[in-house]
Amino acid sequence: MTITEVCNLLRANDNFEILTHASPDGDTLGCGHALCLALQQIGKNARVICESVPEKFAYLKKGIKQQEFIGEYIVSTDIAADSLLGEHGKKYEGKIDLCIDHHKSNSVSAKNKYVDPDSAAACEIIYEVVKGLGAEISTDIANCLYTGTATDTGCFKFSNTTAKTHRIAADLIEAGCDFNGINKAMFDTKTKARMALEHALYDTMEYFSGGKGAVICVSLEMMKKLNITSDDIEGVEAIPRAIEGVEMGITVKEKEGGFCKISVRTNGELDASRFCAEFGGGGHFAAAGCSIDGDCQKVKKTIIKAAEEFI
């Protein structure tokens, strides 16, 4: 399918329900709301279906009209597999008319599919669709599209970023998006619980192999005591590897049931996947994981010993 064909399908239909994936992130919410705004702008009925919009993404709903209609045409955005439809989207399984996504592995059952794995964010595709529909990139649409583009690329830092990503960002800035406010909220704001968690994690940090390795531990006790949510804990695996000189950063997360999940991140030459295979795990060269029985303290000792030998 081409963008033109996608736009033709959208023009030919009405009463859209736009699906976003479970545990919604900036990209799926940005896609859903931008497409909804564009469809309403060209005179269609449309609504976004989502699990719940986290408070920090509430601004994406700005400008969307609440319309009364019976859904007729189902579009999924940034959803890679039927299993990611979540509880709220389950009833649409097998009934999706158009799937728009950027995941190479996309396996959604849909009548029509536009999947472009070269897009860093699915919002890049929606940007083309909005333009193809002849809708104006309003400030509200620009805010939605910028949010998805920035969050899926770590604010243009990750290797998935392309020249096209930057050119789209340029257009969105010219359309008046509040990139400074969005970036502040997305990247430069930490909850008090997150701050407390990082503080506690730093207490557990241990270097080994002369500083080439670093490990942090998230204990069950810590999670309960600090009232940590899954949002607060997101991305902590990046902390040990980000330290200068560290080639292997390990995060030990204690789980209910007497075991720990281990995340291994490496820089340079070390194969995280081969290391995790020693414990029956696996993954990619620079990011892999495994599980080990025992409490936090015991597992930390085991993993440090193995990592020292590996390095």
Next chain:
Amino acid sequence: MTITEVCNLLRANDNFEILTHASPDGDTLGCGHALCLALQQIGKNARVICESVPEKFAYLKKGIKQQEFIGEYIVSTDIAADSLLGEHGKKYEGKIDLCIDHHKSNSVSAKNKYVDPDSAAACEIIYEVVKGLGAEISTDIANCLYTGTATDTGCFKFSNTTAKTHRIAADLIEAGCDFNGINKAMFDTKTKARMALEHALYDTMEYFSGGKGAVICVSLEMMKKLNITSDDIEGVEAIPRAIEGVEMGITVKEKEGGFCKISVRTNGELDASRFCAEFGGGGHFAAAGCSIDGDCQKVKKTIIKAAEEFI
């Protein structure tokens, strides 16, 4: 002056010495090395004059030929005032032939000046100059220009970022710059000393006014014990304000001589400058500072009390 006139001057001269500012950052070093590479590419002699290139910027020197010549034409890049020439550049004071900069306040004494305050980074100007000279944006030049552009905009997060900044970044990515590696080194790497400092700072963190205020303290003892350099401490003022719900973030830095420097950063409605004026200080609406006599503990109490009343 126009970019064309800048290029004409560069074409008409030879044996360039390109100055960078004291305590060099990514923008001045990116400018200096990119311009040097471009001038050498079009057959000129050129060298970069700088205090010292910090280890993390060593890659910027790649591709530069060491040439023997007597300096004839002096260009300053990203230098806002003669005082910023530093020890290494002092002898060039009053002898600068061409000053290229983006600081509105530029006061450098120079025969010719091209100052564009609308450029987020001085590297944006050098990008135009390199193109104007007819030089190819080689991978090495692209790495230099990307470094300056990314570091001066906080990786496209800060409000100084423009559509043009993104379009230049797009061109630099197409020219093959290693944006992922550069961003990792610039934004996602912390020294072990910095980690230890953040840990110690979290120990000192105190909330007040029901979480609308947060304060951290850098004591002299902490600095000595952890062997903290000025590089390690850079940007810690951003920590308290980055906490969700905090409207006033305060950093107390103990100094030799029995006093503390206070940095105040605010979100929203609070005027940091008016608050600091209470202690004889000043600054901007969202970022201001002052000094208060006393040790860290005493000053922390004083400032919290004043801030509670202010909020």
